[in-house]
Amino acid sequence: MPDPQETKRNKPDSGLLPELSPLSPPGELRPREEKEPQVETGREQSPELDERPGFESEPTQEGPSSSPAPMPAVKEETEIGAAKEVENILEEDLREIYAELDPATRQKFKQEGEKTAGTIAILLQATKVKVKKVLSLIKKWLKIIPGLNKHFIEQEAKIKTDKVLAIKRKSQGQ
DSSP states (O other): OOOHHHHHHHSOOTTTSOOOOOOOOTTOOOOOOOOOOOOOOSSOOOHHHHTSTTOOOOOOOOSTTTSOOOHHHHHHHHHHHHHHHHHHHHHTTOHHHHHHSOHHHHHHHHHHHHHHHHHHHHHHHSSSOOHHHHHHHHHHHHTTSTTOOHHHHHHHHHHHHHHHHHHHHHHHHO
């Protein structure tokens, strides 16, 4: 004899399921009644958009001026701002040394500095900043200057890394 609890579980609850109409005999086909869900948008729908399934009826304008500014542009602006801030930190206390460099080394130092600042700015966008990577980038950049003491390079790199990380802490505190 089956358990009364089991039969209760196997029986569908008639209140939850919709009633099904009886099947028609195979020779007799009835047209299916389709009800479209009515969504009130407060706007009239245009007939050409109704024909395309899955599209809402919103007027579209084509052209570059109709689309809103893309998000990457905003992100690029913040990256540029962060890169500029990092550049300012990197160039601190190096103006005299930079002025003494020959033009070829000066150009290389400047290009590598901008590249390093951009890379550090990208690293600062991450949730977890890789301090060793920032430190090594700054050291590599400072080694371009000929005749610098390795202890000076190490000390300057650590100071600049601390200042760069302060930018990150400041931006997280906002």
